[in-house]
Amino acid sequence: MFKITNFILFISIVKFEADYSVGHVLVEQLGNNKSAINNQSMIKGEKRILYHGDKVSLLFNSNYTYILNFITTPSYGVSPNKRPTENLNQKIACKKIRPCENKWEKWNSLMVYNSQDLVHKEKCIYIFKIAAFDLDGTLIVTKSGKTFPCDNDDWKINFKEVISTVIKLSLEGYKIVIFTNQKAIGCNSSNAMPFRKKVENIIGMFNTPIQVFVSIHDDIYRKPAPGMWNALASEFNGDKLINLNESFYCGDGAGRPARVSNSGKQIKKDHSICDRLFAMNVGINFFTPEEFFLKAPTEEFKLPVFNPKNVMSNIKDIDSKSKLFKAFKEMIIMVGCPGSGKSHFVSNKLACHGSIKIISRDVLGSAQKCINEAKKYLETSTSLSVVIDNTNPDKLSRKRFIDIAKSLKIPCRIFIMNVKKEHAMHNNRFRELTEKKRLAEIIIHTYFTKFEEPSLSEGVDEIVRINFVPHFKNSKTEALYKMYLI
Ligand SMILES: [Mg+2]
Incomplete structure (x- = not known):
């Protein structure tokens, strides 16, 4: 002793x-x-x-x-x-806010704050593990009790256990990192300075080295996308490797439904599940603030119905009993929402066939022009088949083309993209993150509102279901596709 x-x-x-x-x-x-x-x-x-x-x-x-x-x-x-909790908490809670030096920097579209004494900058210290936290609803909550803060002073530490727990983690060798989505700053840059001051005041309460990543735009850095974590790992960790097994993330966006607490209090459902999905995307453990700080038991939660990991790359476009091409002239009516891979399928799988004419409203500008053009080709050509590459969600939109085929006594098939709404939304988001192209989500919602399942009774010869087959530029984009992005 x-x-x-x-x-x-x-x-x-x-x-x-x-x-x-x-x-x-x-x-x-x-x-x-x-x-x-x-x-x-x-x-x-x-x-x-x-x-x-x-x-x-x-x-x-x-x-x-x-x-x-x-x-x-x-x-x-x-x-x-029996680790110190209450007494240590009280002691720390009495501390005055410590002003931090201005250590903010802009990196791509992120705002990053580095405490001067971050441990990875010291010699002989190896960073193996990250203790990461969301900010709003996790480390802090509003003083006013409102969902959104009234001003930059409207905050308080969430639980009395928060500060001592974070300090203890820091002393145990964890690097403390905060990841926070703050899109409002991107919308109005005058919000940036007051928010920085607020963050500095919060960090001053902890009196321990903390790094903060602030996502201010709706891009790859916005949770649940993994951009903030990747920025940490590649640019802001002093070239040290991270042990994912020992790292974790704690946030209140956990996908919990509305519930009643043990004391009978009504608790609203979580505003999102983005924190839980962020941790899943990164591959680290996840805790809610109650689980982590209060040692509360694990609560029920719901994952999104669409899991991008289940999208198979090695499937065929169609079932073996159907055929993409027929040996005679026909009309093919595509049915599929934006983001379903419809146009990719048409231009890569059908357009390559020399005897097929693609007709698209995106190119011609109106449905009537598509009708005129389809009619013209089917009447004048002896061998040219026609593909209508429009969304065609309802019977009425399809009928205009089916009527042409009927009047010319030409066979007609419907090719429907086998993609559900959530999958199309995911594809749309993926395209935004990788190609900076995104359609307003309302267009996908509208498609599914109008949608009527195609039927042979509409007067077509066959309905062919087309599978979505993803194509990736490289393994990095494939890995991103397999993550939860919404
Ligand atoms: Mg939060």
């Missing part, structure tokens, strides 16, 4: 720093040989925090084990299982 008061003790290759006022000892591994805390090994550069009763082994797997013993036992932390 050894006694520690307020001084720094160097023993061989391990550094101990006791703070008797809060009843803990910071231990740092300086040498190459592993030491151990409570039989868990520590490697060079790692820091942990010890409490009364913890075991310290100066060499891992050795008999040189000591027990930390404060002569006057602090009123908290008397057992390894």
